[in-house]
Amino acid sequence: MTAGTFTPAPGRASMRSILKSQVRMELVLTARRSEAVVLAMGVPLLVLLGAGLTRATNVPSDDRLGYVVPGVLALTVMSTAFTGQAITTGYERSYGVLKRLGASPLTRPGLIFSKTAAILCLVALQILVLALVGVVVGWRPDLSQVVPAIGVTVLATAAYCGFALLLASLLRPETVTGGATLIYVLMLAAGGIMFAAPDLGTAGYFLLPLAAHAEALRATLTHGTAVAGSIWLSLTLWAAVGLTLAARNFRWE
């Protein structure tokens, strides 16, 4: 042993490099959890190919892919930003990871930033892959309204993240896993992804954010039309309520 190995030389690395390695770690760990990958890619892919290419379900449109692909894109956002995020955060809280990383040079804001960045990376990646698969099997998106499509997707992501963090703060991780998966399955069934959503008119957008997001993506990407004002309002409300509740109730340990 050489003398002075532990001689103090404290200091924080540049925030840029800290965040880079933290985001990389978040992505590596997500890729390593097989159930997260199945929920985020496997299920949407099955729905896309199953409901888009066969007559396995009744969709309220003659253009099956034009109906199903935007719905699947909305679904994959929910799987990552809500279900995956809630489960991961619940376990990280119970294992003391959030508490520990908050008490490191990463800091709490750094941890939240890294998680958000990782979620946005994943969402972008999933959408690209699924949209590409859609195009390969015959979906012909209209890109003239791609900016509002990205806008509603960011709002939906924010809303899902808010509720994911809320759930993870209030319940035990096992309960979070069960609850978040159940909500995923219910929304998959009722959210207008592979069947028509229950016909609730505009109220449906306010009750089912997934249905609102799916409808907005159908309008923009399949039909090249604008997003309905009620959908903007619904997703903005969901995001505002979700993030506010999460900020008020978030627990680090």
Next chain:
Amino acid sequence: MLEAVEVQDVVVKYGEVTAVNGVSLSVPRGSILALLGNNGAGKTSLLQVCEGFRGPDAGSARVLGLDPIADHDSLMPRLGIMLQSGGVYPWATAGEILRLFASYSANPLDVDMLLDRLGLRKFAKTRFRRLSGGEQQRLSLAVALVGRPELVFLDEPTAGMDVGARQTTWELVDSLRADGVSVLLTTHLLDEAESLADHVVIMDNGVVAATGTPAELTAAAGIDLLQVRAEPGLPVTDLATRLDVRVAEEGPGEYAIAGALDTESLAEVLAWFARAGAQVTAVNTRRRTLEDVYLALTAGATR
């Protein structure tokens, strides 16, 4: 120079329960202070205040001259924190975890060197959840040290370690002191406190029961057993009544004198043997250990 840790009259409450009830202590720079006490004595709660995980309900804590909560973000890079359990991604490997924490620091230690020092090299590719309790502890210690901190908080650092790992950890903590790192550690192991610490603070039921260097604490308690070898059959009951000590002839000519013995009473005991015309052939004293001090203090406080 400022103290590394300065705690003044800190109170920590959990609802109705008072875990820490007015504790003051200070850790001089470059020294090792051991908080010694049973489970529930309030050691971890006090540490949590110093680490900024919670504020005190009363009193104040300054760490490296800073407020652990208000100055949290500027303090963290200067601290090494080892929690009692958990705190890292269970699905990440030991190497990934240590590299992640190293990446937070401007001048981290060499990760492979640290893994070697703690005997963790062969587990570098093992996921945290697959490590044994002792291996997880060693990794947590490595995580606390990798950023080359000025001050390290170690909460029960050797809990769950086997004898070999404990020895390695002790040597490591010794080299921390040699290199000028300040250490505040908790332990319920008396030998750990005695062999590592410059200062010991014995906590019991949320208050400080005693404080001092290990030598001071044991010296204050005096000698508790004197063994004298002389002729068998001396009338020792006379000695016992005169000096208020317990005397027994444990074997032929093997006398054991127990009680609170100091220099004066020691002289009187030997004088008694001289007056009795005995030929003393051996004298042996047993110093009190920290364990005796500790047991006496904590038994008194719980009664």
